[in-house]
Amino acid sequence: xxxxxxxxxxxxxxxxxxxxxxxxxxxxxxxxxxxxxxxxxxxxxxxxxxxxxxxxxxxxxxxxxxxxxxxxxxxxxxxxxxxxxxxxxxxxxxxxxxxxxxxxxxxxxxxxxxxxxxxxxxxxxxxxxxxxxxxxxxxxxxxxxxxxxxxxxxxxxxxxxxxxxxxxxxxxxxxxxxxxxxxxxxxxxxxxxxxxxxxxxxxxxxxxxxxxxxxxxxxxxxxxxxxxxxxxxxxxxxxxxxxxxxxxxxxxxxxxxxxxxxxxxxxxxxxxxxxxx
Amino acid sequence: xxxxxxxxxxxxxxxxxxxxxxxxxxxxxxxxxxxxxxxxxxxxxxxxxxxxxxxxxxxxxxxxxxxxxxxxxxxxxxxxxxxxxxxxxxxxxxxxxxxxxxxxxxxxxxxxxxxxxxxxxxxxxxxxxxxxxxxxxxxxxxxxxxxxxxxxxxxxxxxxxxxxxxxxxxxxxxxxxxxxxxxxxxxxxxxxxxxxxxxxxxxxxxxxxxxxxxxxxxxxxxxxxxxxxxxxxxxxxxxxxxxxxxxxxxxxxxxxxxxxxxxxxxxxxxxxxxxxxxxxxxxxxxxxxxxxxxxxxxxxxxxxxxxxxxxxxxxxxxxxxxxxxxxxxxxxxxxxxxxxxxxxxxxxxxxxxxxxxxxxxxxxxxxxxxxxxxxxxxxxxxxxxxxxxxxxxxxxxxxxxxxxxxxxxxxxxxxxxxxxxxxxxxxxxxxxxxxxxxxxxxxxxxxxxxxxxxxxxxxxxxxxxxxxxxxxxxxxxxxxxxxx
Numbered sequence: 001x002x003x004x005x006x007x008x009x010x011x012x013x014x015x016x017x018x019x020x021x022x023x024x025x026x027x028x029x030x031x032x033x034x035x036x037x038x039x040x041x042x043x044x045x046x047x048x049x050x051x052x053x054x055x056x057x058x059x060x061x062x063x064x065x066x067x068x069x070x071x072x073x074x075x076x077x078x079x080x081x082x083x084x085x086x087x088x089x090x091x092x093x094x095x096x097x098x099x100x101x102x103x104x105x106x107x108x109x110x111x112x113x114x115x116x117x118x119x120x121x122x123x124x125x126x127x128x129x130x131x132x133x134x135x136x137x138x139x140x141x142x143x144x145x146x147x148x149x150x151x152x153x154x155x156x157x158x159x160x161x162x163x164x165x166x167x168x169x170x171x172x173x174x175x176x177x178x179x180x181x182x183x184x185x186x187x188x189x190x191x192x193x194x195x196x197x198x199x200x201x202x203x204x205x206x207x208x209x210x211x212x213x214x215x216x217x218x219x220x221x222x223x224x225x226x227x228x229x230x231x232x233x234x235x236x237x238x239x240x241x242x243x244x245x246x247x248x249x250x251x252x253x254x255x256x257x258x259x260x261x262x263x264x265x266x267x268x269x270x271x272x273x274x275x276x277x
Numbered sequence: 278x279x280x281x282x283x284x285x286x287x288x289x290x291x292x293x294x295x296x297x298x299x300x301x302x303x304x305x306x307x308x309x310x311x312x313x314x315x316x317x318x319x320x321x322x323x324x325x326x327x328x329x330x331x332x333x334x335x336x337x338x339x340x341x342x343x344x345x346x347x348x349x350x351x352x353x354x355x356x357x358x359x360x361x362x363x364x365x366x367x368x369x370x371x372x373x374x375x376x377x378x379x380x381x382x383x384x385x386x387x388x389x390x391x392x393x394x395x396x397x398x399x400x401x402x403x404x405x406x407x408x409x410x411x412x413x414x415x416x417x418x419x420x421x422x423x424x425x426x427x428x429x430x431x432x433x434x435x436x437x438x439x440x441x442x443x444x445x446x447x448x449x450x451x452x453x454x455x456x457x458x459x460x461x462x463x464x465x466x467x468x469x470x471x472x473x474x475x476x477x478x479x480x481x482x483x484x485x486x487x488x489x490x491x492x493x494x495x496x497x498x499x500x501x502x503x504x505x506x507x508x509x510x511x512x513x514x515x516x517x518x519x520x521x522x523x524x525x526x527x528x529x530x531x532x533x534x535x536x537x538x539x540x541x542x543x544x545x546x547x548x549x550x551x552x553x554x555x556x557x558x559x560x561x562x563x564x565x566x567x568x569x570x571x572x573x574x575x576x577x578x579x580x581x582x583x584x585x586x587x588x589x590x591x592x593x594x595x596x597x598x599x600x601x602x603x604x605x606x607x608x609x610x611x612x613x614x615x616x617x618x619x620x621x622x623x624x625x626x627x628x629x630x631x632x633x634x635x636x637x638x639x640x641x642x643x644x645x646x647x648x649x650x651x652x653x654x655x656x657x658x659x660x661x662x663x664x665x666x667x668x669x670x671x672x673x674x675x676x677x678x679x680x681x682x683x684x685x686x687x688x689x690x691x692x693x694x695x696x697x698x699x700x701x702x703x704x705x706x707x708x709x710x711x712x713x714x715x716x717x718x719x720x721x722x723x724x725x726x727x728x729x730x731x732x733x734x735x736x737x738x739x740x741x742x743x744x745x746x747x748x749x750x751x752x753x754x755x756x757x758x759x760x761x
Contacts, residue, residue: 129457137597268540
């Protein structure tokens with residue numbers, strides 16, 4: 001073997017010996033980059049949503065009177081008024097009863113949600129015209145809520161965090177408030193394949209949500225007029241717009257009372273049939 | 278005792294200047310009816326102003342026009358219906374009232390029955406204008422208990438259209454089943470109790486006085502008795518319905534129902550019913566053809582009949598994936614059925630005279646069962662499918678119904694434009710007799726108060742079958758609704 005050949009082998013050996021070091025160094029650089037990125041956000045997406053979950057859990061014990069106005073693309077509008085009763089039960093169960101007060105066609109129509117856990121809930125609907133309570137498959141939770149741009153899910157409690165993946169995309173302000181912009185992806189395929197959510201850093205409430213179906217935004221929800229009511233930050237004016245049809249729904253909370261501690265009698269099928277009376 | 282205004286002289290059928298005139302034969306105060314109608318209309322129109330903190334008032338006005346697609350079928354005039362619901366605020370004691378009234382275009386004029394209020398003493402309540410308390414009851418609510426007394430309608434069972442265990446309220450068949458199930462039900466004066474504890478619920482109902490079902494007059498559009506069609510072709514025939522002698526109004530002839538429900542992953546209920554079968558059956562008498570000057574009076578030779586029965590049943594509901602499943606079953610003791618009409622003994626070419634007819638009823642136990650599924654195809658598109666069957670346990674060959682009678686239903690409901698438009702396609706089919714009904718409707722909601730709908734219904738099948746008896750009644754309906 002000549003010197004040149006020895007030198008080449010030596011270089012080759014040196015090269016092979018250096019490879020893990022280079023890789024290690026590369027990993028360290030990448031790790032540092034991610035570490036810097038994460039530390040820049042201070043919190044993970046999951047932690048942000050842990051805070052949101054905490055606030056939404058506090059909202060569960062309540063009575064809310066709501067006006068919902070549905071706007072057509074052509075300018076026509078329909079108005080619905082409804083009352084929502086909620087009750088939190090430890091550790092993570094909750095119950096919700098919603099009853100329509102108007103329009104006349106929907107008066108006393110109601111639905112009852114009984115969540116055994118945040119991940120497992122039953123739904124019932126009652127239509128006075130048929131005098132019957134019907135079970136609704138939970139797969140309907142993303143369906144339109146009586147023609148509005150809200151869904152049944154919007155009237156439920158907070159989601160089960162383990163059913164979603166969260167990642168912070170950026171930080172920016174919305175409506176003058178500093179926000180985390182979080183991408184939320186359901187682990188099981190649902191109507192909306194992902195959500196981009198603006199979460200207020202100081203209040204841990206949603207300010208805006210873009211609901212995606214694959215790559216396209218299907219609807220957008222904006223939460224405004226946030227007031228602190230009985231210690232709980234509460235958006236009193238919500239708008240949801242269907243970006244595909246141009247249909248829009250505005251929801252105004254006319255009155256809200258927290259810490260209501262309703263009895264379980266209010267959240268039964270009998271109560272649903274009697275419009276919560 | 279009510280009289281037939283057609284028996285009154287012409288000047289006694291009308292009223293001038295608000296003066297009351299009494300038909301000397303029937304003691305009917307005709308003018309009073311017009312005044313009452315005026316008062317009710319005023320009440321309807323001013324009810325929105327009356328609503329406030331004390332009362333919850335809502336109402337609905339409904340204008341219906343019918344175009345018959347068969348030129349030789351009995352025609353129907355436009356109808357107008359008003360509905361007024363009044364509730365006192367929720368409290369321990371509360372009052373609920375649901376009053377309906379209006380002009381019934383399906384009634385053949387001049388109307389036979391000139392009482393304004395629909396009562397519980399006649400099967401043939403051919404009256405227009407009319408008023409009826411669909412519901413009117415007083416409630417007492419305690420923690421787990423609710424008691425109600427008054428005119429009530431009940432919804433037991435789980436199936437649509439013909440729930441097997443839903444027997445407490447007799448039906449008004451004067452528009453067959455074109456009205457919704459709840460609209461068909463006649464409110465019954467009754468006492469009810471509902472006891473709730475955890476996931477259990479107990480309902481007890483007692484209807485102390487017998488309430489009969491209602492049928493259209495034999496010469497009205499929805500009479501549905503095919504055997505008399507030949508009689509209607511007699512020139513100037515006037516078919517007089519034979520009003521039955523109702524079972525005596527004693528407590529023994531009341532209706533009793535009991536229902537125990539359990540809510541859970543699978544919801545289920547046990548039902549018990551004892552009382553008169555609410556499903557119509559008729560008893561033959563004698564065909565009478567009596568020529569009179571200018572007309573021929575015809576007694577078609579049958580009279581509605583009533584029989585006590587006992588039914589024990591069960592129903593259940595559950596959710597599986599995208600499907601909401603429902604099921605019902607019941608065993609009934611002592612149900613009665615009619616024989617085939619060709620065995621009733623009608624003469625082949627009827628002429629003047631009296632023709633005694635053959636007995637036409639037979640008793641048997643029955644077993645009913647059915648399943649239904651609501652399946653959400655996509656958002657705003659709901660398909661409901663239902664299959665139910667009646668087994669006549671002791672069936673002689675003379676009965677029209679087969680030992681197994683099947684009824685298949687399908688309904689496709691689609692909402693459009695954020696539920697501004699609703700369309701329904703409803704199909705019913707009985708494979709044993711090959712009869713069926715297809716119904717399609719569309720509703721457009723203009724505003725929170727105004728909506729309009731179009732409906733087309735088509736019947737087919739042999740003349741004695743459930744749907745085939747209305748095979749000349751294909752029609753298009755247009756409806757305009759104002760609600761507040």
